[in-house]
Amino acid sequence: MYKNYPGFQLVEAIYKLGQEKKFHFSRRVKRIIKALVIILVTLFLWNAPASMYGIEGLTVVQQRIIAIFAFATLMWIFELVPAWSTSVAIMGLLLLFTSDSGVKFMVNEEVVGKVLSYKSIMAAFADPVVMLFIGGFILAIAATKTGLDSQMAKVLLKPFGRKSDNVLLGFILITGLFSMFVSNTATAAMMLTFLTPVFKQLPPEGKGRIALTLSIPVAANIGGMATPIGTPPNAIALKYLNDPEGLNMGLGFGQWVAFMLPLTAVLLFIGWF
Secondary structure (H helix, E strand, O other): OHHHOOOHHHHHHHHHHHHHHHOOHHHHHHHHHHHHHHHHHHHHHHHOOHHHHOOOOOOHHHHHHHHHHHHHHHHHHHOOOOHHHHHHHHHHHHHHHHEOOOOHHHOOHHHHOOOEOHHHHHHHHHOHHHHHHHHHHHHHHHHHHHOHHHHHHHHHHHHHOOOHHHHHHHHHHHHHHHHHHOOHHHHHHHHHOOHHHHHOOOOOOOOHHHHHHHHHHHHHHHHOOOOOOOOHHHHHHHHHHOOOOOOOOOOOHHHHHHHHHHHHHHHHHHHHO
């Protein structure tokens, strides 16, 4: 059925070309070389004498974690597999070779030192901070997929008219508002797409274009301070502020907003000025 649509042949040709390139002999050789490099480096760090690291009291388990770290870094750099696959592989390696539920002869504490708790490793999947990130990402993707973000931006910009100062204020306030509930990086990328039609109304020479371009990342960063989900560092900070073994401040979403929203509003207007 899809073959009846204009342009389908072009899409099909591009797909076939990509597949041929993906499985080309020279490309396979490069992937094999990269895989060998990763395996050799990982095995070397895994089995090297502990004295090589120059870390006093380094256990076998800790050495394995260093090797797994190197493995993950090289896998992400060389992109042999999708990034998420490497992330899952890290969990598997840690569980098998460094945890108390791993392969028995590989995690004997008398030989390898203190092992990790499998619960603490698996808890990373359900960490509240990770769930918070996922929620923000889902919200951003949903808004983009449905076109809600662009429609809201257009509607919210209308009341500011066409005067350059007011348009600048509009961009700052809307960017700040969006970045409170969506990742500030995603907000900046989204808002920058609205600059093209606005630039057509501005003279090529002048400070208007510079001001508008700078206002978006500045407003996104400031707006992201207002809520715990505005930017990933906020969620990480909130986790440690509420850690029962740390500061144990018991801060909630509402308390964070009550503290930060007034400061955010003042900084946005200072940025506009």
